[in-house]
Amino acid sequence: MQTSEIPEDWQALHPTMLLFGSGEMISRLILPLVFVFLLNPASFGMMFWVGIAVLTSMSTLLARYASFRYATIDGSICIREGIFSKKVRRIPAKRIHNINIRQNLVARRLNVVRLDIETAGGGAAEASLPALSHGEAQRLFAYWRREKSGEIEAADTQLLAEDDATPFYRISHRDILVAGATTHRLGIIFVAFAGLFQLFEDRIFNSMAGQGPELLQQGVETVQGLGDQSWWQVALLVCGTLITLLFTAWMLSIITAFIRWYQFTIRHNHDSVSIKTGLFTLRQYNFPLNKVQALRCRITPLRRPLGLMQIFVQSAGHVGFQDGGQGESDLLVPITAVKQTQHFVQCVWPNAGWNHLAWRPVHKYTRTRQFRQLLLLLAVLITALIAVYAGETWAQTLAVLLTVIGIPASWVIAHATWRQTGYAFDLRFVYVKTGFLGLHYWVIPLSKIQNAAVHQTPFQYVRGLAELQLDVAGSGSGAIFIPNIDVKEAWLMFNRFINPRPGTDAGW
Known part of the structure; x- marks a missing residue:
């Protein structure tokens, strides 16, 4: 950046950044500290190094707050940070893919928000402003929208949209309950038990080593004291423990769903979709409709008998919630009835079909x-x-x-x-489905296909078959395959997909 382009009106973050930063620091250190005191609570050396770690973290937090500044200039958001080694970044508004907004309970009380700036590069946020007053966040949000889209309606610049605006969709408490009840989280409990066992493993075995013969003799006497009629009690205890674990995992899933998806609301603007959700931490994110590359619908084995699915947005870069990891697409709706799929597909693409698709099977x-x-x-x-x-x-x-x-x-x-594997297409979209116990569906606009390829193995060549591979933009998306179709049709679709001509049926 040239010196003449550096703005003079740098602004500092809200002072509550120190409060939130301290909370994050404590949350990161609390678990290691607990393990340290459990393993060696009386060690002066350990206490010394813990104090050093806390002081270092606090010094880093104070230095970041003192050096972090931001400003707006010539259609860009500029960010400056660093004391000894200064770094200045300039992010043009036209490159900003999305601005995510987050408020926890304390932030809502103090009327401050966190802004995460996403670009089309995907992965982590390009930049984060940890603490801004609501009014300042509103100004930056409106500035981005104005510079990116030009003159737009005032309603489109509203940060944390008001509840009196008519939503496109709002989740019900019943749907949240079903979403939590049909999510499998038993692994979390087993991991917790394994962690506790690993923590106290040495003490357990050392105790058993000293008292091993006595414990063994007591165990033998106990088993001999049990008559044949008492084994059912042991089996009942084991079954009761497993049922308790399952019930605990089930309740944990429901509680997590309510915390995460409480008042999940979708609002449709003229060029973007806005989603707001959260019980304790209120989050809002927007994604431009012209950046959507594909939709993926997932039906899990537990939800399939109930006719329920999740819908994800595959975009050029991650936005919103990663519901399942960094490689996961962006969530559009956490749970909905299969019969309502077209409602959400047409929220993104009004001219897309779904209910009356003529699915074509793949070869045997x-x-x-x-x-x-x-x-x-x-x-x-x-x-x-x-x-x-x-x-x-x-x-x-x-x-x-x-x-x-x-x-x-x-x-x-x-x-x-x-x-359950098949495909369909119309003048503007291609649709793919596959699965065994669960099902996966893709909706892909022809204009968003970045690359197409036709593959043939020797066995496919003998049978006159081929596999069509479709690639769309987006981090961690992976390729989408239509397996084992007639080789002539594969090449016909290949030529059509890499040269889409909306409004004409030539070639089909």
Whole structure:
């Protein structure tokens, strides 16, 4: 940046940044500190290093607050930070993909917000303003919208839109309950138990080493004291423990869903979609409709009998909530009925179809190929079992059992996957579906396809088949495949997709 372009009216963050920064620092240090005191509570050296860590973190926080400044100039947001090594960034408004807004309970009480600036590069935020007054955040948000889109209606510049505006969709308490009840989080509990066991593992085994013979003798006497009629009590205890774990995980999922999706609301502007949600931490994000590359609909095995799905937005860069990790697409709606899919698809693309699509099946070779792959996996598993436990009767019995059950199960899986894999298209969109117990659907505008490729293996070549690969922009999106279709149709679709001509049916 040239010196003449550096603005003079640099502005500091709101002083509450120190409060929020301290809270984040404590949240990061509290768990390590607990482990330190549990392992060695009386160590003076440990206390010294803990104090050094706290002082270092506080000094870093104070230095960042003192050096962090921001300003607006010539259609850009400028950010300056650093004391000894200064860094100045200039982010043009036209490059800003989205501005995410976050408010926790304390921030709402103090009337301050956090702004995360996203660009089309994807991944983490390009820049973050941890603490701004509501009025200043409103000014920056309106500045971005004005510079990006020109003169727009005042309603479109509203930060944290008012509840009296008519929403496109608002989730009900019943839907939140169902979303939480059909999400599997039992693994969290097992991880917690494993962590506790790992923490106290040495003490447990040291105690058992000193009292091992006495404990063993007590255990033998206890088992001998149990009559045959008491084994059902042991089984009942084990079943009760498992049921308690499952119920705890189920309740945890429901509570998490209410915290995350409380008052989840979608509002549709003329060129973007705004989403606001959260019980304790209020979050709002917007994504421009012209940046949407694809929609992905996911039906999990638990939700399939209930006719429910989630819908995600694949955009040029991450915005909003990553519901499942960094590679996950951006969530459009956490749960909805399958019959309402077209309602949300047309929220993004009004001319997209869904309810009356003519799905085309893929070739039966899809079933044959997957059946062979599953048989190969089963054969490797059985061979490894017999090789490791050679001569063991139970291993031979298990191998026979796996063979008897695995072969028909592999056929069922391959057949179901083939029946549920298909594609459809119209003048502007291509639709793809696949899955076994759960289902995945993609809606892709032809104009958003970045790359297309036709693949043929020797087995496909003999059968006159090919696989069509479609790529769209977006971090972590991966390719979308239409497997085992006629090679002529694959090339016809390839030529149509890389040269889309809306409004004409030539070539179909």
